[in-house]
Amino acid sequence: MSRVDLNVEGMSCGSCVKHINAALHSVAGINEVAVDLNxxxxxxxxxxxxxxxxxxxxxxxxxxxxxxxxxxxxxxTASSVGSGCCCH
Incomplete structure (x- = not known):
């Protein structure tokens, strides 16, 4: 099982979300679709x-x-040696 995160252009309303869900659920092998309109x-x-x-x-x-x-x-990044954070 794999996960793909996509940026999608043109989504503006709940109908777009329904349309995308319907289109993707028609693809063989897709188990889950999550659409975040925001x-x-x-x-x-x-x-x-x-x-x-x-x-x-x-x-x-x-x-x-x-x-x-x-x-x-x-x-x-935190380090136990070298410069950077003053709490070593």
């Missing part, structure tokens, strides 16, 4: 191909792309 994100769980999911959404009128995790390269 964040414009859709999570799909199942044994499906990501490209197929994106294609189905595009055909339904909702362009989508895989969510890329934000990595904060400038974030400091």
């Amino acid at each position: 964040s414009n994100q859709v999570t799909v769980i199942g044994s499906m191909d990501t490209a197929t999911v994106i294609g189905v959404l595009r055909e339904a009128g909702y362009p989508a792309h895989v969510v890329t995790p934000v990595i904060n390269a400038g974030a400091k």
Whole structure:
């Protein structure tokens, strides 16, 4: 089982959510669909191909792309040696 998180364009109301749910539940291998209208994100769980999911959404009128995790390269991590935090 795999999970795909997608940013989806064009969602604006409850009808959009129903349309996306119906389109995705028609795909073989999809077990769960969660649509978050506020964040414009859709999570799909199942044994499906990501490209197929994106294609189905595009055909339904909702362009989508895989969510890329934000990595904060400038974030400091706790360390027991070296400079940084004053509580060593």
